[in-house]
Amino acid sequence: MRKHLRIGALAAASAVILAGCSTDDSSENTNGNGAEIVIWTDAEREPALAAAAADFEEETGATVTLVQKNFEDLRNDFIAQVPTGEGPDITVGAHDWLGALVTAGVVNTIDLGDAAQEFEQVALDAMTYDGQLYALPYSLETIALIQNVDLVGDEAPSSWDDMIQRGLAAGTERPFVINTGGETGDGYTMYGFQTSFGAPVFVQDDSGSYTTEVGMGGPEGEAFAQWLHANGAAGTGYLSTTVDYDINNELFNSGKAPYTVQGPWAISAFPDVNVAVNPIPSAGGEVAKPFVGVQGFYLSSQSDNSLLATDFLVNHLATEDAQRALYEADPRIPAFSTLAEEVASDPIIAGFLASSQDGVPMPSIPEMGLVWDLWNAAEAQIINGAEPVSTWNQMITDLQASIAG
Amino acid sequence: MATDDDRLPDSGRHESHARGWRGFGWGFMVKLVIMAVVNALGLTVILTAYRTESWVILGASIALLLVADIVYFTKRALPLKYLLPGLTFLFVFQIFTLGYTGYVAFTNYGTGHAGSMEQAVEAALIQDERRLPDSPSYPLAVVEQAGEIGFAINADDTVLVGTELSPFEPVRGAEVDGSGTPVEVPGWEVVPRASVLSDQELQATVVGLRVPFDLDEGGGSVRTREGTTGVVYTSSLEWSPEERTITDTETGVVYEASDRGNFVASDGSRLATGWYVGVGFENFVRAFTDATLAAPLLEVALWTFAFAVLTVASSFGLGLLFAMIYNDPRVRGRRLLRTLFILPYAFPAFMSALLWRGMLNSEFGVVNDLFFFGADINWLGDPWLARLAVLWVNLWLSYPYWFLVCTGALQALSGETLEAATVDGAGRWRRFRSIVLPLLLVSTAPLAIASFAFNFNNFTIIYMLTGGGPAFLGSSSGLGSTDILISAIYNISGVAGGVADYGLASALSIIVFVVIGIISALAFRQTRKLEEVQ
Secondary structure (H helix, E strand, C coil), X not given: CHHHHHHHHHHHHHHHHHHHXXXXXXHHHHHCCCCEEEEEECCCCHHHHHHHHHHHHHHHCCEEEEEECCHHHHHHHHHHHCCXXXXXXXXXXXXXXXXXXXXXXXXXXXXXXXXXXXXXHHHHHHCEECCEECEEEEEEEXXXXXXXXXXXXXXXXXCHHHHHHHXXXXXXXXXXXXXXXXXXXXXXXXXXXXXXXXCCCEEECCCCCEEEEECCCHHHHHHHHHHHHHCCCCCCCCCCCCCCHHHHHHHHHCCCCCEEEECXXXXXXXXXXXXXXXXXXXXXXXXXXXXEEEEEEEEECCCCCHHHHHHHHHHHHCCHHHHHHHHHHCCCEECEHHHHHHHCCCHHHHHHHHHHHHCEECCCCCCHHHHHHHHHHHHHHHHCCCCHHHHHHHHHHHHHHHHHC | CHHHHHXXXXXXXXXXXXXXXXXXXXXXXXXXXXXXXXXXXXXXXXXXXXXCCCHHHHHHHHHHHHHHHHHHHCCCCHHHHHHHHHHHHHXXXXXXXXXXXXXXXXXXXXXXXXXXXXXXXXHHHHHHCEECCCCCEEEEEEEEECCEXXXXXXXXXXXXEECCCCCCEECCCCEECCCCCEEECCCCEXXXXXXXXXXXXXXXXXXXXXXXXXXXXXXXXXXXXXXXXEEEEECCEEEECCCCEEEECCCCCEEEECCCCCEEEXXXXXXXXXXXXXXXXXXXXXXXXXXXXXXXXXXXXXXXXXXXXHHHHHHHHHHHHHHHHCCCCCCCCHHHHHHHHHHHHHCCHHHHHHHHHHHCCCCCCHHHHHHCCCCCCCCCCCXXXXXXXXXXXXXXXXXXXXXXXXXXXXXXXXXXXXXXXXXXXXXXXXXXHHHHHHHHHHHHHHHHHXXXXXXXXXXXXXXXXXXXXXXXXXXXXXXXXXXXXXXXXXXXXXXXXXXXXXXXXXXXXXXXXXXXXXXHHHHHHHHHHHHHHC
16 A cells, blocks of 8 residues: 555656646746737638738747637637637627627727728728727628620619610529528628619718618618519529529529629639629619628737737738738738728629629627528518518518517 | 456465556556546636636536546446546536526527626727717837836827826827837837737726826727827716616716616616526516417417427338338348338438439429329418428438337247237237237337437438428418427527527426426336236
8 A cells, every 4th residue: 555655656746847847948938038928710811810920920029829710600719718818819800790799809909000091991990899990900801793795795784674684685594693592592692783772771860970770661671672582482582592602603503593692702713704793782672782791800809919910900000011911812802991992903802892892791789690581581482482671571570579679 | 457466476376465566557558548548638627617617527527527536446346437437527517507598598598698797898989989080190119117008199299198096187298100100118128019919917907098198088009909009089978887778978878777787767768788687587577478478389389299200200111111021031132122221321420311302393393293293282382281291301311210129120020929829819010909909119219209209309310301491371480380388499599690598498498308307207108018918
């Protein structure tokens, strides 16, 4: 027994030594000259951030740790982990998370100072909540009308009807194809057509901020619902819930439809088509205003190194070189104005840029999270042939009830 | 041990006292190394937990490590030596998760209620502090005097120095560099930027420091965010920890901390950020009484039972049928055919579900094209067809399992019993009803219960095949006709990007856990009776 105890003590001693080694290492990291900031990023942006981080490390002697995550996971992980103190100092994110992040109290305001003038106003507006800027924007994205130049030329159709005429004249299987997310419905892709009827999701106040008042009810919304129905399974059939993202891209890429509505991320799915990008045509008479999404970098409200992290954002990422590296790593429309002008020499980017200038920021209020399921489902049902006005108004009633809590 | 003895012939064989000193032996040395590693890991966890002040983890890991050392370094507690690793994992991965879910179920943790009250106050103050619209940006340096930190700013070529309590005053004889940043301030020591950046405590002080121009409250004060420029900010909210109120000094509105985890003013307006609080049994009550939730949840619950029962029944039936057919010696090529029948089981379920989703597409899918003469049947868009589709795909996925199980059970049946029954004049059906099925059920009924519990929570197939759709009409719940309880909980939890309510989702998962627990317990009791009959 004593022998065993002695060995036990030996084991414990060696364990202490082993454990000691590891604690020595980590304490050096926090106290020595190697201050550390942690940045959450997705795979596409990691190389560009790594380049900016290398400059920063050289200049300040701090360490930048990049943690790669799925873009879809970032929002919930950030909300869950920042309050526990385990979150990062900075994360990549989309602007429509902002409401959720603010109500969770996990983001800090940032002050770009003079650098703010270098960014597109719509990008700064999107990252602004209740008059405060919460993120460094770096890219814009929106959807636009993409057309097959060999079938219908590169001229922008003047309206929905004009587009359908041209599409029918092209003699393809379908005049037009649009992703409805299969049976799920896709209010996002359809939003340009919806706003051309004057039916925004939420009403905007004078300063452009979204209120929680649902704006897509009333005669405008009903007109849009009737349009969906008239072009759905019970009508012309141009809109169909059999089309999901992949089928949409396949039909367009194989030349079975000369027009589609898609974002810049889908361009790589059209290798066989000579494409032109134009603003979405109006179906209801008003200008079609698709959603504009903005990506940027958020600063954690619980960061222990907020000085360092802000320095990285404002003085190292808000520069033309860093923004160019981000653009080259993942080509989206840059939020940095001079860079946006520069890359607009590419006609495809210019087309999306033009579409984004008509667009409206996607609402970033937390209530938007309640909209998607109901909205998508109602559109899918109407396209499938449900009675349009009652289905649409039922959705509006449900949505208002759900927002009221 | 035989090899040990062979290697050590002298010490082993010739000594009469076999228990004498022979070194520790291989086993003991291995145990020692493993325990050293375990202790090292445990101590690392303990030290880390101590440093990050996670007291629960600290206590639990100390207890676990002590138990491990005691169990493995005493000669008693032999059964525990085998059980401890399993028990540890059970504790860490099951009990802890269960306990935590239980805890969350009694809170309102979710969108708008994510952190503690202190964090909510901090967030409110952060969100309220605004840059003065016409504030210039002053080049700034961090300065120190007898341990007190202050700012030196360059305002129109005059260097001003101030601290939290003493407003900015001009200093004479200060020097600035090319960019206008003060580098030499008489009476103060300029803190180099590198040491500001590398010292976390100093960083916190600098970020938290507000230096006023004058002590009059309204004028705003200078702060810096990155340590090189100072900008004037104003703030109108004031936090009073004693009264637990936040007061807007501009409008006079007082926001009181409510017991729901929000700062609410008397006119009903509230500050954006809340914190999570305990809400008692409210989440459980809501699941049954909230009109927007109760009706869809009831429908979802009924469908969940139907889905689980029908899946088990249909796949058991089909599996048994095939097993009996391919157990018959008259069928040729049985081995090959059996292998083919097991194939659906070999594919990952989520891939099969995705494939079926494509095949069931009403316009482009092969199911309509090949089997229904190109008819336009919207399998996934109609509530009842979608349910049928889910059942069909799940049958396709799970009958191979029952085919395997039943084949094994059939082959284990004694031929004599069957022969005796035949001699007694029992027909084919009679033999199946009275002999084969009861004997088969003894071994397969517990598996059927497990399969029921699995399908009750079969998230993959619902999520991948229909996503819960088509959605219920006229309901603000966001749930759909093929949603089962677990996918409904996922939807309610808001993980998919909606408005999250983890408290309600946790409460629902606990209800589901209890339901499955009760059903399984009852069913297992029934099976025991089945065995007694034998």
